[in-house]
Amino acid sequence: MWLSTLLIGSVRALLGASAHWEGSAPTLAQRIYFANHTSHIDTIALWSALPAPLRERTRPVAAADYWGVDPVRRYIALSGLNAVLIDRARAEDGADPLAPLQEALSAGQSLILFPEGTRGTEASPGPFKSGLYHLAQRHPEIELIPVYLENLHRSLPKGTFFPVPLICTVRFGAPLKRFGGEEKPMFLDRARDAVVALAR
Amino acid sequence: MSPQQKLASAIGGVVALLVVATIVGEILRRRTRDPGAAAVVENLVARIRAWWGMVAIFAVAFALGKYATIAMFSAVSFFALREFITLTPTRKADHRALSLAFFVAIPAQYVLIATNWYGLFAIFIPVYGFLLLPSISALSGDADGFLERSAKIQWGVMIAVYCVSHVPALLTLQIPGYAGQNALLLFYLVLVVQMSDVLQYVCGKLFGKTKVAPVFSPSKTLEGLLGGGAGAVAIGAAMAWMTPFTTLQSAGMALVIVVMGFLGGLVLSGVKRSLGVKDWGAMIKGHGGMLDRMDSVIFAAPIFFHATRHFFT
Numbered sequence: 051m052w053l054s055t056l057l058i059g060s061v062r063a064l065l066g067a068s069a070h071w072e073g074s075a076p077t078l079a080q081r082i083y084f085a086n087h088t089s090h091i092d093t094i095a096l097w098s099a100l101p102a103p104l105r106e107r108t109r110p111v112a113a114a115d116y117w118g119v120d121p122v123r124r125y126i127a128l129s130g131l132n133a134v135l136i137d138r139a140r141a142e143d144g145a146d147p148l149a150p151l152q153e154a155l156s157a158g159q160s161l162i163l164f165p166e167g168t169r170g171t172e173a174s175p176g177p178f179k180s181g182l183y184h185l186a187q188r189h190p191e192i193e194l195i196p197v198y199l200e201n202l203h204r205s206l207p208k209g210t211f212f213p214v215p216l217i218c219t220v221r222f223g224a225p226l227k228r229f230g231g232e233e234k235p236m237f238l239d240r241a242r243d244a245v246v247a248l249a250r
Numbered sequence: 251m252s253p254q255q256k257l258a259s260a261i262g263g264v265v266a267l268l269v270v271a272t273i274v275g276e277i278l279r280r281r282t283r284d285p286g287a288a289a290v291v292e293n294l295v296a297r298i299r300a301w302w303g304m305v306a307i308f309a310v311a312f313a314l315g316k317y318a319t320i321a322m323f324s325a326v327s328f329f330a331l332r333e334f335i336t337l338t339p340t341r342k343a344d345h346r347a348l349s350l351a352f353f354v355a356i357p358a359q360y361v362l363i364a365t366n367w368y369g370l371f372a373i374f375i376p377v378y379g380f381l382l383l384p385s386i387s388a389l390s391g392d393a394d395g396f397l398e399r400s401a402k403i404q405w406g407v408m409i410a411v412y413c414v415s416h417v418p419a420l421l422t423l424q425i426p427g428y429a430g431q432n433a434l435l436l437f438y439l440v441l442v443v444q445m446s447d448v449l450q451y452v453c454g455k456l457f458g459k460t461k462v463a464p465v466f467s468p469s470k471t472l473e474g475l476l477g478g479g480a481g482a483v484a485i486g487a488a489m490a491w492m493t494p495f496t497t498l499q500s501a502g503m504a505l506v507i508v509v510m511g512f513l514g515g516l517v518l519s520g521v522k523r524s525l526g527v528k529d530w531g532a533m534i535k536g537h538g539g540m541l542d543r544m545d546s547v548i549f550a551a552p553i554f555f556h557a558t559r560h561f562f563t
Contacts, residue, residue, distance in 0.1 A: 171342070201336065204340065204342075207342045207345060209342075210342075210345050210346075212349045212353075213349075214335070214345060214348040214349055214352060215328070215331075215332045215335075215352055216332060216335060216336045217332060217333065217336040217531060
């Protein structure tokens, strides 16, 4: 896909976006990568840090109310990034907003998820929303990999439209341990701490 | 010799030197058993490999001509500034000023070289950049650490863009009787700086006792500085045939380059220390980042440029 190549190429030229595997290795295991979220380039940065064979089976999760609203953004998200679009606001008819993610996971694909649900402005992530917990509950066999995106909050902070070229690194941590019967708030705190622990 | 022949023999000489260095490196690698020494040898081999890369890039740029060389150094400025700003704490209010530094200041500075507009080239960053970049940050209305932020941005742009741009600016000098040979001047500058770095390192390892800057740069020794500096000046004098200088003038120019190169290494390692890092980046294996490799050139280039411009044009 020419658009993917273009997006990955420009992110690498501007930001480097080199991968540091600290505690996990780039394998083909089915995974949910969850990361801090501070800029619109986060998805492409994380995606391009993955080796090509992993990238082919890994789909970023993007908000339908941003990436699905006009044809250009929709084309970039769906064709360029192979994204799964979800509704951030729970639909009125009570449909499960996680259904598209379930579908991708059942098809054996890996996901890239930003559990804060929105972009933050700080180096450390804010509190995590519960989507990650529900997906983890339903798929106990999938590896949960914490990822820290360094410097992206400086490169293209919320409210700016043009990136400043900075060397951004993508740090992949060890798979999050699973404890049977763990409460949701405990799990989400632990997941967030795993991302924070990768920041320096 | 025609300029082309001179350049070919200069590059040929460096390639021959690198062939010898590569062979020596391989022999050392096979013979070294001690793990401490092996690490030094590994670093040496990585450095030699990076020099091969550098020579290849230079050869291609020279072969493609003036504009390719200017474009190549604009890329050097881009990567150097990226390393500098990555390690420098700035705030969101500096975002616009930083974007302009990367996407306006760098292209503009190199276009001024390509179009031979010396008057503006010499003042574009020290005057216009100096006044306008902090103005743009100020318009964002964030006064926290304003002086520090503005000073650091200006410093980064001066080092990574203004100083670096004086290397390709050598191509624009109009030296009587030296037309069409300016690429050799650029080659001479880089050669003397690199030889000075290498010889200082080697002399320091062999004879180094007296630390010359224990706080800023603990590996620099007086013996290394004097021995390596003298070697580089001798090489500079021997290379007078590729320059518009006499042998004595060439030795003098090489001395200026050696002294400025030493100071560049010193100052930029002081900056690294104050930012709390050991290397500027990891771009060039064995050398650290672009700024680690360019630190001596960055200080030597503007002075060499102006000395040549003043006395020989």
